[in-house]
Amino acid sequence: MRPGRIVAKAVLAFAGFIAVFPLVWTALNSLKNSVDIITRVPRVMFTPTLANISYILGRDSVITGLYNSVIACGTAVLIGVVLGLPAAYAVARYPNRWAGDIQFFVLSLRFLPPVAVAIPLMVIWLQLGLYDTLPALIVTYSLLTISVIMWLAIPAFQGVPKEIEEAAFVDGYGAYAVFWKIALPVAARSLIGAVAFSFVLVWNEFLIALMLSSSNAKTLPIVASELSQQGMNVPWGILNASVVLLSLPPLLFLGVLSGFLNSVFRQKKN
Amino acid sequence: MPRRSSLPVAFVAPTLVILLILSMVPTLYAIVIALQNRELSSTAYSWVWFSNFVDLFSDRRFVNAVWVSVKWEVVTVVATMVVAIGLGVLMFEVAAPRLRNLYCLLFIVPVLLPRVSAAFVWKFAYHPLYGIATYPYRLLTGGLIFDPLSKPSTALFAVASVDVWQWGLFFAVIVLKLLETLPPQPIEAALLDHAKRWQIHAYVTLPMLKAPLISLMFVKMIESLRSFDLIYVMTRGGPGVATETLDMYAFSQGFIESGKVSYASAMAVLMMIATVITFTMLWKRVQA
Numbered sequence: 001m002r003p004g005r006i007v008a009k010a011v012l013a014f015a016g017f018i019a020v021f022p023l024v025w026t027a028l029n030s031l032k033n034s035v036d037i038i039t040r041v042p043r044v045m046f047t048p049t050l051a052n053i054s055y056i057l058g059r060d061s062v063i064t065g066l067y068n069s070v071i072a073c074g075t076a077v078l079i080g081v082v083l084g085l086p087a088a089y090a091v092a093r094y095p096n097r098w099a100g101d102i103q104f105f106v107l108s109l110r111f112l113p114p115v116a117v118a119i120p121l122m123v124i125w126l127q128l129g130l131y132d133t134l135p136a137l138i139v140t141y142s143l144l145t146i147s148v149i150m151w152l153a154i155p156a157f158q159g160v161p162k163e164i165e166e167a168a169f170v171d172g173y174g175a176y177a178v179f180w181k182i183a184l185p186v187a188a189r190s191l192i193g194a195v196a197f198s199f200v201l202v203w204n205e206f207l208i209a210l211m212l213s214s215s216n217a218k219t220l221p222i223v224a225s226e227l228s229q230q231g232m233n234v235p236w237g238i239l240n241a242s243v244v245l246l247s248l249p250p251l252l253f254l255g256v257l258s259g260f261l262n263s264v265f266r267q268k269k270n
Numbered sequence: 271m272p273r274r275s276s277l278p279v280a281f282v283a284p285t286l287v288i289l290l291i292l293s294m295v296p297t298l299y300a301i302v303i304a305l306q307n308r309e310l311s312s313t314a315y316s317w318v319w320f321s322n323f324v325d326l327f328s329d330r331r332f333v334n335a336v337w338v339s340v341k342w343e344v345v346t347v348v349a350t351m352v353v354a355i356g357l358g359v360l361m362f363e364v365a366a367p368r369l370r371n372l373y374c375l376l377f378i379v380p381v382l383l384p385r386v387s388a389a390f391v392w393k394f395a396y397h398p399l400y401g402i403a404t405y406p407y408r409l410l411t412g413g414l415i416f417d418p419l420s421k422p423s424t425a426l427f428a429v430a431s432v433d434v435w436q437w438g439l440f441f442a443v444i445v446l447k448l449l450e451t452l453p454p455q456p457i458e459a460a461l462l463d464h465a466k467r468w469q470i471h472a473y474v475t476l477p478m479l480k481a482p483l484i485s486l487m488f489v490k491m492i493e494s495l496r497s498f499d500l501i502y503v504m505t506r507g508g509p510g511v512a513t514e515t516l517d518m519y520a521f522s523q524g525f526i527e528s529g530k531v532s533y534a535s536a537m538a539v540l541m542m543i544a545t546v547i548t549f550t551m552l553w554k555r556v557q558a
Contacts, residue, residue, distance in 0.1 A: 008364045012373065015357055019376045019439050022391045023383070025402050029394070038400050040408065087285035094278040102286065104553065109293055110492055111549045115517040116538035119524060119531060120299035123308070143292040146285060175275035204384035206499040207517070211525070221386040225503055228390065236394065243390045250382040258378055265447040 030241035052237040065223035080145025088153035152194035193260020310529030322536035353438030358445025381440035385499035
């Protein structure tokens with residue numbers, strides 16, 4: 001083997017190590033007592049403890065944050081599916097002269113700086129008496145989920161072979177039946193990827209949740225960030241445990257999302 | 271496709287109306303607020319028109335924030351693309367299919383993490399005394415202190431490294447998939463001409479991927495605007511104002527330091543105008 005290839009393999013292996021090691025280390029720290037974390041020389045051998053995790057899961061603020069995150073993100077994704085998928089299908093299959101503009105409009109929503117949306121929304125929700133409530137958060141997140149799901153679902157529907165749908169029309173299916181019974185099931189794999197992506201996006205969202213909640217509607221990222229603001233008084237093990245709890249749901253979608261990537265590029269190749 | 275169906279209208283119209291309302295109401299309202307003098311502490315306000323904007327241009331912290339934002343944008347976009355293309359090409363060259371799949375999975379992990387989690391993971395790792403990332407430095411120098419997050423000269427790069435950790439590795443996977451979609455013939459032709467492997471990529475494959483790579487860079491430019499979470503958790507804009515980007519400054523003006531909501535909104539409006547114009551122009555050029 002040439003030396004160049006060995007170096008290249010070493011660089012790759014190092015990058016793979018960097019990709020996951022910090023997270024693994026955080027997970028390890030969440031199982032440690034403080035004495036094993038606050039050490040000048042990192043400790044690999046230690047007596048594991050579940051105290052941090054049980055402390056985190058026993059705190060009301062964390063449980064409320066978890067509940068808020070699940071409800072707000074789940075509902076917003078559901079709204080995104082109900083409104084985004086049909087619209088994406090119509091844009092993909094019934095192109096008219098506005099199709100390009102619609103696509104650009106949906107994308108351009110992503111150009112808006114989150115602060116620019118969050119400040120006026122905060123004032124609006126305050127005036128409506130909905131500030132710091134889940135409905136306000138859900139409506140705001142729906143803007144995100146609808147546009148992202150639509151943006152990703154348009155190519156997914158375009159990837160469904162037209163012949164299948166045309167055959168269904170010949171068999172006497174109506175336009176809506178073709179959408180329900182043909183396009184949705186055939187494109188399902190890519191669509192699930194798009195929906196999972198939108199969930200990860202709102203689950204990870206921070207700035208809008210920070211500005212639209214003060215106590216009742218705090219989502220998990222906000223609760224986690226607050227734990228750290230008490231400085232070093234909070235044992236690191238507990239902080240690490242909260243980071244692990246926050247990171248687990250998006251990581252559950254790792255398989256789905258990497259499958260989604262593969263199917264997108266396989267489609268490109270053919 | 272049937273010509274006459276109610277489906278396109280029935281499917282698109284409600285969604286578009288809702289998207290328009292959800293996006294236009296806050297956008298227009300942001301402009302309205304920016305022309306007033308609202309504060310968090312009271313509900314009274316009056317119209318001050320453009321005085322917030324005039325004040326901004328003589329506000330040295332605002333000018334600093336613009337500069338930090340531009341620096342953040344350039345550093346993260348360039349570094350992400352360099353890492354992505356570098357690792358993507360390396361995977362394409364030396365990793366067997368099975369290993370490629372493993373690397374792809376590993377490289378997607380960081381981008382899935384909430385920014386808040388990523389920020390915490392690295393804030394711990396960069397801790398000068400107990401951090402895992404500063405440990406090699408302590409080991410090699412016999413216990414010297416290196417505190418990247420509290421030195422003005424390194425803080426921005428330390429935070430940017432987390433952003434590149436998330437996006438650069440993820441984009442490396444996409445670059446690899448793009449390389450895999452290329453037809454093999456041009457590469458074989460170049461090999462027959464005794465081209466070196468790096469020459470093949472520099473002169474054949476990467477130029478063939480110019481369009482998707484530019485799109486990728488465009489996506490990263492948009493995502494780099496969302497730096498707030500990382501900076502908020504890792505440095506709060508500090509030390510001093512070394513990492514205070516526009517959204518961080520707008521947030522602290524509006525909510526932490528003085529509660530000047532209108533002043534913050536004026537900043538947000540300027541930011542919005544700048545990004546919408548820039549990205550619309552870029553997008554039209556990418557599409558052309």
